[in-house]
Amino acid sequence: MGHINECSSSPCAATAQCINTNGSYTCLCPAGYTGSANEDCVDINECGRSGACGINAKCINVPGSFKCICPQGFTGQGQLYCENINECETNPCGENAVCKDTLGSYTCSCKEDYTGDPFKGCISMNVTKLTVQADVAVKMQFVQTYLELSLVSVHLVSPVILPINVKTLMNAPSQILAESEPFVKTHPVHILASVLKAQSLTLIQKLDVMK
Ligand SMILES: [Ca+2]
Ligand SMILES: [Ca+2]
Incomplete structure (x- = not known):
């Protein structure tokens, strides 16, 4: 008795995987996909689930999977968590400016009685000429x-x-x-x-x- 490979007639959905079994076959949607493997497999939007990514992370849905990335101003492993970067540690502001760390960013402002562009440098307002x-x-x-x-x-x-x-x-x-x-x-x-x-x-x- 000859072995028939039912998969050779492509009985599954184009997006599905066909597994030949003894006397039959099985259609399977690949990981990250859902739906009827006989008709169509559709991507799972993992980002729709709460807690798919770590705190502060941005979830990006991709076919068959998803990504968790830490946005600008954050660092860490997006899958687990993203941590605010304290930019002030690297003194990003100009002279005579005060740096204030914020969630995902930072601000620079001129010290009291100083004026100018706090990112380039502030000068005293008491300058006479x-x-x-x-x-x-x-x-x-x-x-x-x-x-x-x-x-x-x-x-x-x-x-x-x-x-x-x-x-x-x-x-x-x-x-x-x-x-x-x-x-x-x-x-x-x-x-x-x-x-x-x-x-x-x-x-x-x-x-x-x-x-
Ligand atoms: Ca997906
Ligand atoms: Ca920050």
């Missing part, structure tokens, strides 16, 4: 015996030092003594400014203004 490079459009107007200079627009070239409020610059009182026709021109200037407090800024002197 600083030089800022800016492209400034100026309008010069002859008023009686002197030439009044007013700012038309300010584009800071090096704005990283301080969060300087351009509007404050625009409103700053500005006068210059010179003789010229009224004109508007853009020119890079160095503005010597004094910082009174935080973002309040007074223009006290301009150098290199259009000749």
